[in-house]
Amino acid sequence: MTFLERTTDTRRLRHWEGNLEADYIYTSGLAGERFFVALRDDGRLLAARCTACGLDYLPPRIFCEDCFAELTDFVDVPKEGQVAAVTVAHMDRLGAPLATPEVWAFVTFRGIRGGLVHRLLMPPERAKVGVSVRPRLKPKKSRVGAITDIEGFEQARS
Amino acid sequence: MTERTKKWPGVELGAADLLEGKVTQTRFRPNAKYSWAAGEAMSRFLEEMRNGRLVARTCHSCKRVLFPPRMFCEGCFRPTDTWTPIRDTGTIETFSVSYLDTDARRIQEPILVGVVSLDGASPKMGMMHYFGEMTKDEIRIGMRVKAAWKPSEERRGSVLDIRYFRPLREGEG
Numbered sequence: 001m002t003f004l005e006r007t008t009d010t011r012r013l014r015h016w017e018g019n020l021e022a023d024y025i026y027t028s029g030l031a032g033e034r035f036f037v038a039l040r041d042d043g044r045l046l047a048a049r050c051t052a053c054g055l056d057y058l059p060p061r062i063f064c065e066d067c068f069a070e071l072t073d074f075v076d077v078p079k080e081g082q083v084a085a086v087t088v089a090h091m092d093r094l095g096a097p098l099a100t101p102e103v104w105a106f107v108t109f110r111g112i113r114g115g116l117v118h119r120l121l122m123p124p125e126r127a128k129v130g131v132s133v134r135p136r137l138k139p140k141k142s143r144v145g146a147i148t149d150i151e152g153f154e155q156a157r158s
Numbered sequence: 159m160t161e162r163t164k165k166w167p168g169v170e171l172g173a174a175d176l177l178e179g180k181v182t183q184t185r186f187r188p189n190a191k192y193s194w195a196a197g198e199a200m201s202r203f204l205e206e207m208r209n210g211r212l213v214a215r216t217c218h219s220c221k222r223v224l225f226p227p228r229m230f231c232e233g234c235f236r237p238t239d240t241w242t243p244i245r246d247t248g249t250i251e252t253f254s255v256s257y258l259d260t261d262a263r264r265i266q267e268p269i270l271v272g273v274v275s276l277d278g279a280s281p282k283m284g285m286m287h288y289f290g291e292m293t294k295d296e297i298r299i300g301m302r303v304k305a306a307w308k309p310s311e312e313r314r315g316s317v318l319d320i321r322y323f324r325p326l327r328e329g330e331g
Contacts, residue, residue, distance in 0.1 A: 010195035014204050014315065020190035027171060028182045036182035094189075145182035 028145075031060040034074055040145040043137050045077040047112050058114040080156045081107040083131045084115060088124045103127045107153050119152030132156040199227040202241070208315040210307050214279050216242045225279035244278030246305035247331050248323070251275050251282065255294045268294055274303055274323050277331075290322035302326040 007013065028036050031048055038044045048060030048071040055066060062071055085106040092098055103124050108115035120127045121136060133153035143149040175181055196204060199215060203226055206213045214225035215238040222233065223242050231238050253272025259265050270292065275284035289297055290306060303323035313319040 007195060007198065010193040013195040013197065013201035015193050015195040015201075017191070017193045020188070020192060022190050023187045024185070025176050026184040026186070027176070028184075030169065033182055040182070146184065 036145040049073040121152040121154040222280040248274040248276040288322035291324035
């Protein structure tokens, strides 16, 4: 035993096991609340507009990053977005292998600063940067006001 | 509040607003499991307590017998070398007469706690523990004591495998 050796398996020694309770409830904030309520109740995607800069923000926020103005106007995001970046996940959040790989993308919308990270509802070989996509929403009765009210983005049929 | 700010901006939310789902929210329960180990030296120390033995670590450089045992000599900046059994007798270095129990509740009959330096370890090395079979008027610094062990079937590999230190009797080590 030298001090260069490290104990990496605590179970080999006298040890105590526990579970840190760190439950949390995270609220959406003022702009987030507008976004999720519009998504849940009306099936709309909203961006926050800065009239001074002519900028629209997605996800919406309450201050303009460029001029620091308070943002109170909201506009609809275009019906179609474009895949800006894409990745294929072969493991779930906990590192367990996925039977079917999931395609994830950062989707941007013309004229909107920002975008949304979400599932792409298409096979990996079709998921390419630049593909036009549109959101597929859950039926209204099962929407709860969360980003998962969007099932994912599917290829636009235009 | 300040002179210019009579009310902080923002929306105040109470527990009911969250629990009744008045606002959109994300709930999460992190899977924050942990396993905390006592380390090489203290793990062996605790296991030996189950056997009714006290063990120290010796540093061959400074010749000190370190108790409680540790794998690294803080004086020589080098790993310690050997396990050394020490005795369960010692001398009270310092003590407190406590009218608070371990949960800080007030108690009528005081508990006696303190530090005992153990025979076989280097001077002033020992452990904190309870003292028993003596009154608050009898306890004193320099008193010779011996560990009162639990019966072996009750020992769990814990410092509490020793119930307390009691006065050393005539003829004992």
